[in-house]
Every structure is written in C-alpha cells, then in structure tokens.
Amino acid sequence: MAKNRIASRGRQIVTPGEAHLSSPAEFLGMGGRWATARWAATSAAGKMVTAAAFRTLDTLRHEEWQFYDRVVLEETRIRLVGVGDLIAGGQVKPVANALGKMAYAYEKVTDMDDAQTSLDGLSQTTNDVQEYDFNQLPLPLTHKDFFVNLRKLEASRNEGESVDTLQVRTATRKVAEKLEKLLFQGGPQYASMPIYGYTTEPNRNTDTFDGGKDWGDSTKAGSSYLKDLLDAITALQADGYYGPYRVYVPTNAGVVLDNDYNAGTANIQSIRQRLLQVEGVQSIKTADQLPADNVIIAQASEDVAAWVRGLDPTTVQWDEAGGFKVNFKVFAIGVPLIRSTLSGKSGVFHYSD
Numbered sequence: 001m002a003k004n005r006i007a008s009r010g011r012q013i014v015t016p017g018e019a020h021l022s023s024p025a026e027f028l029g030m031g032g033r034w035a036t037a038r039w040a041a042t043s044a045a046g047k048m049v050t051a052a053a054f055r056t057l058d059t060l061r062h063e064e065w066q067f068y069d070r071v072v073l074e075e076t077r078i079r080l081v082g083v084g085d086l087i088a089g090g091q092v093k094p095v096a097n098a099l100g101k102m103a104y105a106y107e108k109v110t111d112m113d114d115a116q117t118s119l120d121g122l123s124q125t126t127n128d129v130q131e132y133d134f135n136q137l138p139l140p141l142t143h144k145d146f147f148v149n150l151r152k153l154e155a156s157r158n159e160g161e162s163v164d165t166l167q168v169r170t171a172t173r174k175v176a177e178k179l180e181k182l183l184f185q186g187g188p189q190y191a192s193m194p195i196y197g198y199t200t201e202p203n204r205n206t207d208t209f210d211g212g213k214d215w216g217d218s219t220k221a222g223s224s225y226l227k228d229l230l231d232a233i234t235a236l237q238a239d240g241y242y243g244p245y246r247v248y249v250p251t252n253a254g255v256v257l258d259n260d261y262n263a264g265t266a267n268i269q270s271i272r273q274r275l276l277q278v279e280g281v282q283s284i285k286t287a288d289q290l291p292a293d294n295v296i297i298a299q300a301s302e303d304v305a306a307w308v309r310g311l312d313p314t315t316v317q318w319d320e321a322g323g324f325k326v327n328f329k330v331f332a333i334g335v336p337l338i339r340s341t342l343s344g345k346s347g348v349f350h351y352s353d
Contacts (some may be wrong), residue, residue: 030346037207042341071165080176080304081287082183082198083334086307089300095139098310099334103136103193106337133342138190142178143331144171146327150324168315171330180289182250182295183307183336196338197304198248198296201339203349205235214293214353216252221259222271230276232297232349241347242297243280248296295351304347306337 086092095104113126146167181187186197198204202250210227214221215274233245257272272284282300290296298304310333341348 004030048178071169078302080180081285082248082289083179083307083336085283085285085300085334086183086305087309091300091302091306093306093307093308093337095310095333098139101139101310103138104335104337105134105136128308130165136193137308137335137337138193138195139308139335140187140190140195141331141333142175142182143329144174145327145329146171147328148326150319152327153326168328168330174315175330175332177289179313179332180287181332182334183305184290187335191299195334195335198298198338198348199294199350201338201340201346201348203339203344203346204352205232205239205346206350206352207231207235209295209351209353212353214351215249215295216255216256216293218259220256222259222263222274225257225271225275226278228295228351229278229281229297230307233278234353236297236299236347236349239345239347241301241304241345243283244300245280245297246282246300247275247284248287248290248298249284250284250290250292250294251288252292253295257284263309293353297349297351299347301347304339307337308335308337310334 017087050278080087093104093106095101116125117124132199148167182195184197184199186200187195189195196202209220210231211220213224215225215228229247231242236245237245257275258270261267261269261271261274275281275284287296311328311331312334313332315328315330317326317328338348
C-alpha cells in the first residue's frame with residue numbers, strides 16, 4: 001500500500017484576549033459562588049462555554065484582570081518552545097467549545113497509488129479506495145491554583161500599588177511547562193486514550209548516538225554530531241519525509257552546541273552553525289522539557305505533529321470564606337497530536353542513550 005497520511009478536523013479557537021467580559025456588571029452580586037452556575041446557564045442557553053463564563057469580576061477590578069491576562073500571555077510565550085513552534089507554523093487543530101468536550105476525534109487515512117502518465121488517457125489506473133482508522137485523543141485540563149487574601153489585596157489598593165502578579169506568573173509558568181512536557185514526553189492515558197509526545201509515539205524512528213556519546217557530551221567530536229543529524233535525515237527521507245526539519249536538544253546539550261566544530265583549529269564555526277548548514281534544517285532549539293541525553297528531529301508539517309488547541313492559558317477566579325479568600329485557577333486545554341501512518345511511518349526521529 002502506498003504511503004499513508006492523516007486527516008484531522010477542528011474549527012474554532014479561544015484566546016486569552018477573548019476572556020474579558022463585555023461588562024463587569026454582568027457578575028455583580030455573585031461573590032462567593034463558583035462558576036458552575038455560570039457554566040450551566042451558558043450551556044442551557046446554547047452558547048459556547050468560554051473562560052468568560054467562569055469569571056466573577058466583583059473581587060478583581062477590570063484593570064487588575066488586564067494585569068493578570070497580560071502576565072499570562074507573556075509567560076506563555078516565554079515557556080512554550082516546541083508548542084510555540086507548532087502554533088507559529090500553523091500546525092494547529094482548533095477545537096470549538098473545548099470546555100464542553102472530553103476528546104478530539106481524528107482519522108488516519110491511507111494514501112492512493114501513484115498517478116500514471118499516458119498520451120491518450122485511455123489506460124485505467126488502479127481503482128483505489130482509501131482506508132480510514134478512527135482515533136480519539138483525550139482533552140484534559142492542565143491547571144494550577146493559587147489564592148490571595150482579601151485584606152492583602154485591599155491593602156495594596158489603598159497604598160496605590162498595582163496587583164501583585166508574581167503568583168499568577170508562577171502558576172502560568174507551571175501550566176506552560178506542563179503543556180510543553182506533554183509535547184515532548186506525552187501524558188497520562190484516559191479511558192484507553194493515550195497522549196503521545198515526541199519521545200513516546202510508538203512508531204517514531206529511534207537510534208542511539210554515534211560513538212555512544214550524546215549531544216551533551218563535550219568530548220563528542222563535531223563530525224559525530226553531523227553524522228547523527230545526517231543519519232536521522234536519511235531515515236526520515238526513507239519514510240517519505242523530506243523536511244524542513246526542526247531539531248530539539250535538552251538543556252544539557254544547548255550550551256555544548258556552541259563549542260567549536262573543529263576545536264583547536266583556526267575555524268571558529270560552532271557545532272550549531274555547522275548543523276544549520278545542512279539542507280532542510282530549519283532550526284535547532286533548546287527545549288527544557290526534553291529529558292537529558294535525548295534529541296528530537298521532526299519534520300515541520302501538520303502530518304507529523306500538530307497542537308490540538310482548545311483554550312489557551314487563562315485565569316478564572318472565585319472566592320470563599322465570606323470573600324476573604326480569593327481563589328484563582330490558571331488553566332488551559334491543549335494536547336499534542338503526534339502522527340504516524342497506518343503503515344507505521346513517522347516524521348519524527350528520536351535519539352537517546
């Protein structure tokens with residue numbers, strides 16, 4: 001059978017900027033009530049359930065929410081390296097009304113045999129039929145909670161200080177790191193539905209490093225790095241994946257790649273610079289959530305990897321203890337979709353010890 005490809009579906013996206021309410025007065029008088037009532041009311045009205053339906057804005061002022069939203073967006077941009085590449089590259093499968101969905105459905109589809117060339121067009125090609133394999137990917141929430149004491153909040157207002165964003169920044173960092181970890185290491189299985197990452201997808205290409213030395217080993221020769229990369233690209237091209245390629249290295253290898261490629265010579269070209277000269281290599285980036293002594297080379301295309309994007313990191317709030325404890329939750333809905341064909345071919349190459 002000819003090479004297989006995957007088709008997936010998706011429609012709509014909710015961004016942090018859409019999480020603001022048109023009128024803060026909509027939620028006045030709701031202090032102390034959790035957003036479940038708002039969710040139920042929104043669903044009953046047949047409207048899309050967004051983060052806005054969760055917010056009770058009677059504790060935080062509108063401008064304070066703007067501070068929080070800005071911090072969430074900035075921290076997310078900083079921390080999402082691999083996920084950011086997928087989004088920037090258009091490798092995204094948006095999910096409409098993700099808060100109301102528990103799984104994302106997609107299909108693996110077989111390809112057809114090659115077309116033929118003839119002068120008269122009378123010869124009949126193979127009468128193909130594509131095969132479909134239905135799959136589901138769970139859509140869990142990734143979240144982190146924190147709280148602020150009401151008296152501390154009021155004291156900062158009375159002293160003319162802006163709302164303290166340290167906790168929301170830290171919580172957002174934790175959420176972003178977890179999302180990035182899902183991409184590189186995969187996640188838990190829900191109802192027999194796994195979440196695969198670059199290093200866990202069963203059909204990925206795998207091998208060990210040349211000479212038994214990983215990319216974080218400063219004694220590894222520059223030519224050995226090049227051999228690893230060329231061997232990986234050769235294997236990917238044999239599976240029908242011709243680039244461009246993104247290369248991800250762990251933290252312990254990022255600095256080493258800036259060593260001289262030909263140490264002890266007049267050539268001051270770094271290992272990173274030499275590898276970037278290989279045809280088809282788009283980028284080499286350090287990914288903190290890629291475990292040490294691992295390297296990923298992946299084709300930068302949607303048929304290899306995509307980000308199923310339900311809801312970008314955003315913040316909701318509710319209070320308890322008579323309003324003295326103001327609770328916050330930073331949460332997101334997003335999972336990686338690492339793809340392979342029905343025949344087991346993959347555009348991901350994974351080196352490990």
